[in-house]
Amino acid sequence: MPILKASVIWWPYDFSYLYDFDGALHWGKPLHMVKTKTAMRLSFTDSNMEVGMKRAMVVLLGVVAFAALTCSLGLAQPKAAWPKSVTVGAAPVGGTYFVWAGGFTKLLNDTMKIPGNVESTGGPVHNVQLVEDNKLDFAMVTNGPAWEGWNGEGWAKGRKYQNQRAIFPMYSSFFQMYALKKSGIQTVQDLKGKSVGVGPIGGTPATYWPLIFEAAGFKAGRIVNASSADLNSQLKDGMLEANGNSVGLPWVTITEIETTHDVNVFGPAGADADNFIAKYPYFAKAMIPKGTYKCNPDRGIETLTVWNFMVVHKSAPDDFVYEVVKNTFDHVDILISTHKSATEVKPENIIYSPVPLHPGAVKYFKEKGIQLPDSLIAK
Structure with a gap:
């Protein structure tokens, strides 16, 4: 059964959040050094940080829901027989x-x-x-x-x-x-x-x-x-x-x-x-x-x-x-x-x-x- 991991990386210099689906954690690295095919980057300035945080939470909740669905489908697979x-x-x-x-x-x-x-x-x-x-x-x-x-x-x-x-x-x-x-x-x-x-x-x-x-x-x-x-x-x-x-x-x-x-x-x-x-x-x-x-x-x-x-x-x-x-x-x-x-x-x-x-x-x-x-x- 595939295991899906979602990670959130905070980069303090530009309040960037990286949602990484490949399970790799890159704490403390500049974003340009992070290589992942499935990463999503959301950058916020001080002026729109509150809005950005809310959007980030929506995305994160979507990630969690998607992970739960994937896991549930994985668990159901043996019943096919x-x-x-x-x-x-x-x-x-x-x-x-x-x-x-x-x-x-x-x-x-x-x-x-x-x-x-x-x-x-x-x-x-x-x-x-x-x-x-x-x-x-x-x-x-x-x-x-x-x-x-x-x-x-x-x-x-x-x-x-x-x-x-x-x-x-x-x-x-x-x-x-x-x-x-x-x-x-x-x-x-x-x-x-x-x-x-x-x-x-x-x-x-x-x-x-x-x-x-x-x-x-x-x-x-x-x-x-x-x-x-x-x-x-x-x-x-x-x-x-x-x-x-x-x-x-x-x-x-x-x-x-x-x-x-x-x-x-x-x-x-x-x-x-x-x-x-x-x-x-x-x-x-x-x-x-x-x-x-x-x-x-x-x-x-x-x-x-x-x-x-x-x-x-x-x-x-x-x-x-x-x-x-x-x-x-x-x-x-x-x-x-x-x-x-x-x-x-x-x-x-x-x-x-x-x-x-x-x-x-x-x-x-x-x-x-x-x-x-x-x-x-x-x-």
Whole structure:
């Protein structure tokens, strides 16, 4: 960034003032000895000195204003590499991701004046694939698909997706399954041989609910892939016996269906949860708090949980990512007003990231005193 210096030189013999833009000071030298291509000389006699001084001040103020403008333009130059608008990869319409992404684009527009749009994708697996090819500015992922993509395991089938970089923690997802109360289905084991909805192909629930059933020792009678809203309609119409997801609390689909139907809500528990975690250690046991839904006013619901993160392509500008992360934490209330799961957007939760962080994010978390493990520093 160019630095502009303005100097004023007073020559006592003729009350001359030299405004020197080249940064060189020539105190005590006769004016004819001063050589500068950008100097301006204003000479005043005793009779017009007062007027001259006023004019000199006007010129000096103009110099200062020009310098300030130049500096401000210099500071703005790095932003030329920033995106003029952004696309956030979420999941199908109706899920927590889509709602959450809407809040995030609002935050970017309100705080950084960068407009954005939410793209309906297949979910975390699909988002990892899109980020790998630099087709999204931001993408929402869960630990499982992101970790497997990075290491080339599971759904990645040997290919490593290592262009993704985490920037901040979003919230922890709770695996939740519900069925109409009249069906008698109350536990994961009751799903043996049943028709079960697990969301669209490529999403976290579609990837892991079948694996949960496998760890529990059975297969569902029929796995149905569709949007949360479509599956909910099928369940109401008797075409589906249970519907599952992995989302933040509360899952709005359950909240909505409870206004017209009695349901049972449950998740993997006991040995079913233990067997699954033994194979997929990036998951953990959790408890859906009592009172989350009408069906559990005075008891918690055992289940599994996994973290969600916002990721970007590794080529995103460092200063842009830093400002995004800073504004996200400074204005997290915008996210919380969109979905209360955003209360978990806290700097200390970054340590749960399944993949390395973007350098712009690393800078922010180090400034906040967060001790980052070596595994989160991109090599």
